[in-house]
Amino acid sequence: MSLQALISDNAKIGIRALLSKMGVEIGAYKGSFAQHRAKLLDGEAIATVWDLGAHVGQFGARLLSNGYRGGIVSVEPSPSAFAELSRRSGRHPRWTAVEVAISDVAGPVTLHLSANGQSSSLLTMEQLHVVADPKSRPTGTQVVQSMTLDRLQSSLAMSPPFFVKLDLQGGELAALRGATTVLSCTSVCEVELSLADLYRGQSQWQEVVALLGSAGLTICDIERVFAHPRSGDLLQVNALLRRVK
Secondary structure (H helix, E strand, O other), X not given: OOHHHHHHHHHHHHHXXXXXXXXXXXXXXXXXXXXXXXXXXXHOOOOEEEEEOOOOOHHHHHHHHOOOOOEEEEEOOOHXXXXXXXXXXXXXXXXXXEOOEEOOOOEEEEEEEEOOOOOOEOOOEOHHHHHHOHHHOEEXXXXXXXXXHHHHHHHHOOOOOEEEEEOOOOOHHHHHHOOHHHHHOEEEEEEEEEOOOOXXXXXXXXXXXXXXXXXOEEEEEEEEEEEOOOOOOEEEEEEEEEEOO
């Protein structure tokens, strides 16, 4: 890849991330990842979207702006991010916000906060992440409450079929291990996969894909998310998975 092409590609990823913070999604053109997601939401008659790692509600806002009319449960453990998420979701009767961390355990856990908010995690950030994105640098910790997705579904009794979106900064595998019942009713999953070690003890993408595969879900699309600004190495992707029929 030429230097010009590398700069252009990384610039596109940066612009997409910036617009994402505002709840704006670009690229919903024919054949795009966003259009594929919209087709699956409609084609699978999704009744509830589980938005895990919602931050301030960017994903939910994009779904609504793209015409989704089902229910959304946006889950976010950071109190500062949740305040904005709660305000945003409060304008929509089918959008529920829950202030909790999703994992395979219940009780108090430590949330490692980041400067940009979106990179906060239950895991400690590795230096590679900070070098690739200085705005993600750690800023402290906060104790938050954690529960399993199955337990949350039991308390809310949302209607299937489900679309499960996970953006948990390395904690995807733990969340999925606590979601056996929810996964059995899931038609589509969107998960952020790290191709490099960005958090200490993070989920390995191969294990995440294997677990989802054992639940009957297989990859049907991939989207570039985060690349190293100097080397151009791809660090994170979003994967769409659908139930095999």
